[in-house]
Amino acid sequence: MARTIPTEPTFRQRQILEWVRRFIVAQGMPPTVREIGAAFSITPRAVFEILQALERKGHLMRGALGARSLVLTQPPRHACPHxxxxxxxxxxxxxxxxxxxxxxxxxxxxxxxxxxxxxxxxxxxxxxxxxxxxxxxxxxxxxxxxxxxxxxxxxxxxxxxxxxxxxxxxxxxxxxxxxxxxxxxxxxxxxxxxxxxxxxxxxxxxxxxxxxxxxx
Amino acid sequence: MARTIPTEPTFRQRQILEWVRRFIVAQGMPPTVREIGAAFSITPRAVFEILQALERKGHLMRGALGARSLVLTQPPRHACPHxxxxxxxxxxxxxxxxxxxxxxxxxxxxxxxxxxxxxxxxxxxxxxxxxxxxxxxxxxxxxxxxxxxxxxxxxxxxxxxxxxxxxxxxxxxxxxxxxxxxxxxxxxxxxxxxxxxxxxxxxxxxxxxxxxxxxx
DNA sequence: TAAAATACTCAACGATTGTTGAGTTTCAAG
DNA sequence: CTTGAAACTCAACAATCGTTGAGTATTTTA
Known part of the structure; x- marks a missing residue:
C-alpha cells in the first residue's frame, strides 16, 4: 500500500509545525488556523496553505472534525505535571x-x-x-x-x-x-x-x- | 467551620465526563458540545448545562479559547514538591x-x-x-x-x-x-x-x- | 528560461461553535 | 402540595471557524 512518506518540510513549515506541537502540549488541544496566524502575524490563508503543505508531506492530518481538528503524525509526549x-x-x-x-x-x-x-x-x-x-x-x-x-x-x-x-x-x-x-x-x-x-x-x-x- | 461534602457529579454527569475523557484520548482533542450531544442523542443546550454543572463541581474547565476548549481537572496523582x-x-x-x-x-x-x-x-x-x-x-x-x-x-x-x-x-x-x-x-x-x-x-x-x- | 512551489495579503462565504431564552418533564426533598 | 434541581427540547444569535478566489513577490526546480 502506498503510504505517504514524510518529506522534509521547509524552514517555515518546520517552524510552524514545532509551534503547533508545543501548543498541543501546553493547551491540551490543537490550535485554530487563526491562533497560528496570530502567533506568526500572518493571515489565516497563509497558515492554511502551510498546513496543507505539511499534510501533503505527511506531518499532520487535517480535520474531519471541523474546528481545531488537527492531528500530528508524530504526536507530542504529554508530560503532565500538576x-x-x-x-x-x-x-x-x-x-x-x-x-x-x-x-x-x-x-x-x-x-x-x-x-x-x-x-x-x-x-x-x-x-x-x-x-x-x-x-x-x-x-x-x-x-x-x-x-x-x-x-x-x-x-x-x-x-x-x-x-x-x-x-x-x-x-x-x-x-x-x-x-x-x-x-x-x-x-x-x-x-x-x-x-x-x-x-x-x-x-x-x-x-x-x-x-x-x-x-x- | 461548616465543611461540607465535596460535590459528586450525578450519574449523567459522570457518564458524560468519562465519555469526554475517552474522546480526548482517542481523538487527541476535546469534543464540541454538539459532538457530545450527538453521542448521547441530546441537544447542545442539554450538554451545555451538564458541562456547566461539571465545571461548577470542579471536574473540568470550560475554555477561554473558544471552540473545543475543554480542560479536564485530572484526579490528583503524584505529590509535587513545589x-x-x-x-x-x-x-x-x-x-x-x-x-x-x-x-x-x-x-x-x-x-x-x-x-x-x-x-x-x-x-x-x-x-x-x-x-x-x-x-x-x-x-x-x-x-x-x-x-x-x-x-x-x-x-x-x-x-x-x-x-x-x-x-x-x-x-x-x-x-x-x-x-x-x-x-x-x-x-x-x-x-x-x-x-x-x-x-x-x-x-x-x-x-x-x-x-x-x-x-x- | 519557463514552470512550479512557497509564502504571503485581502476580502469574503457558509458552516460550525458556544451560548442564551423560554418552556417541558421528572423526581426527590421540605 | 409546593419547590427546586436536573435533564431535557426547540429555536435562534453572534462569534469564530475552515475554506476559497484572486492576486503578488520570491525562490526553487526542471
Whole structure:
C-alpha cells in the first residue's frame, strides 16, 4: 500500500509545525488556523496553505472534525505535571525584550491548567497605573508571552526600552495605551514603535501584616 | 467551620465526563458540545448545562479559547514538591446580602511556601464590596483558616450563617466590618455575634478574552 | 528560461461553535 | 402540595471557524 512518506518540510513549515506541537502540549488541544496566524502575524490563508503543505508531506492530518481538528503524525509526549514554575522577571527597564532579561528573581507556582495556556512569565507590578483594573502596586501579573493582542486586553508593552502595563486599544493607524487610573492620560503611539511582550492572563497578590497595618 | 461534602457529579454527569475523557484520548482533542450531544442523542443546550454543572463541581474547565476548549481537572496523582492543592470551597458575597460557605468546587494550586503558613482554603468572590482593595467580582481569595485577626486585615466573617469579606476593625466594645467600596456602609456588630473564619492572605485573578471584550 | 512551489495579503462565504431564552418533564426533598 | 434541581427540547444569535478566489513577490526546480 502506498503510504505517504514524510518529506522534509521547509524552514517555515518546520517552524510552524514545532509551534503547533508545543501548543498541543501546553493547551491540551490543537490550535485554530487563526491562533497560528496570530502567533506568526500572518493571515489565516497563509497558515492554511502551510498546513496543507505539511499534510501533503505527511506531518499532520487535517480535520474531519471541523474546528481545531488537527492531528500530528508524530504526536507530542504529554508530560503532565500538576503545576509548573513560572519565572518572575523583575524590572524590564533597560534591556530589549524580556527574553534578554531572563534574570528570574523568583518563581511562581501555577496550576497545570494555567500552564496549558502557553508560555508564561510573571512580572512584579510597580506603580498605580492599573489600579482601577484591580492591579495594585506590588501585585504579580501572570503574562502569556505573545507579540499580538486583542483590543481591551491588558498588555506588557515595550516603548523605548521601557515596559508598561496598559490596556491595548487600536484606533485606526495608531494605538492607544490606556492606563486604568483616572489621574493618568493615555499614551498614543504608532504601531511600529510598540512592541507587545505579552498579555496579562492573571493577577496574584500576597497580603501580609504590613498591608493590614496601613488599613487600620 | 461548616465543611461540607465535596460535590459528586450525578450519574449523567459522570457518564458524560468519562465519555469526554475517552474522546480526548482517542481523538487527541476535546469534543464540541454538539459532538457530545450527538453521542448521547441530546441537544447542545442539554450538554451545555451538564458541562456547566461539571465545571461548577470542579471536574473540568470550560475554555477561554473558544471552540473545543475543554480542560479536564485530572484526579490528583503524584505529590509535587513545589505546590499544593488548596480546596476552593465556594462562593462568598462581597456585596450586600450574603451566602454561606458552600461546597468545595475546585482546587487551586499554590506554591509550597504559602502552605506553610497554616491551613488554607480558597473562596470565589461575588460582588464589588472590596473593589477598592483590588478584589474584584470573580476573584479567588486565598484564606488562612484562623479564628482571630488583627486590625486592618481582610477577614472572612460569618454572621448568622452568612459569610462576608470585610476589613476588620475593633472599636472599643464593637467590631466594625468595613467594605472597601465608598458606596457601601460599614457593618457594626458585637464581637460575640461574629465568627472569624480566616484571614485573606492572597488574591488570585484569571483574565480571559471575555474580560478583554468588555474593555474594548 | 519557463514552470512550479512557497509564502504571503485581502476580502469574503457558509458552516460550525458556544451560548442564551423560554418552556417541558421528572423526581426527590421540605 | 409546593419547590427546586436536573435533564431535557426547540429555536435562534453572534462569534469564530475552515475554506476559497484572486492576486503578488520570491525562490526553487526542471
Amino acid at each position: 503545576c509548573a514554575a513560572v519565572p518572575v522577571v523583575g524590572r524590564i527597564a533597560a534591556g530589549g525584550p524580556i527574553e534578554a532579561i531572563e534574570d528570574r528573581e523568583a518563581e511562581l507556582t501555577v496550576s497545570h491548567d494555567l500552564c496549558r495556556r502557553g508560555e508564561l512569565f510573571a512580572l512584579r507590578v510597580k506603580g498605580d497605573s492599573m489600579i482601577e483594573a484591580g492591579i495594585l502596586d506590588g501585585d504579580t501579573v501572570l503574562v502569556r508571552k505573545q507579540a499580538t493582542a486583542n483590543n481591551g486586553e491588558i498588555v506588557v508593552a515595550l516603548l523605548e526600552n521601557e515596559a508598561t502595563l496598559k490596556y491595548l486599544h487600536r484606533e485606526g493607524r495608531r494605538v492607544r495605551l490606556q492606563p486604568a487610573n483616572a489621574r493618568l492620560k493615555p499614551i498614543y503611539v504608532e504601531p511600529t514603535k510598540l512592541s507587545i511582550q505579552g498579555v496579562v492572563i492573571g493577577v496574584h497578590r500576597q497580603l501580609d501584616r504590613k498591608a493590614a497595618r496601613m488599613n487600620s | 505546590c499544593a492543592a488548596v480546596p476552593v470551597v465556594g462562593r462568598i458575597a462581597a456585596g450586600g446580602p450574603i451566602e454561606a460557605i458552600e461546597d468545595r468546587e475546585a482546587e487551586l494550586t499554590v506554591s509550597h511556601d504559602l502552605c506553610r503558613r497554616g491551613e488554607l482554603f480558597a473562596l470565589r468572590v461575588k460582588g464589588d464590596s472590596m473593589i477598592e482593595a483590588g478584589i474584584l467580582d470573580g476573584d479567588t481569595v486565598l484564606v488562612r483558616k484562623q479564628a482571630t485577626a488583627n486590625n486592618g486585615e481582610i477577614v472572612v466573617a460569618l454572621l448568622e450563617n452568612e459569610a462576608t469579606l470585610k476589613y476588620l476593625h475593633r472599636e472599643g466594645r464593637r467590631v466594625r466590618l468595613q467594605p472597601a467600596n465608598a458606596r457601601l456602609k460599614p457593618i457594626y456588630v458585637e464581637p460575640t455575634k461574629l465568627s472569624i473564619q480566616g484571614v485573606v492572605i492572597g488574591v488570585h485573578r484569571q483574565l480571559d478574552r471575555k474580560a478583554a471584550r468588555m474593555n474594548s
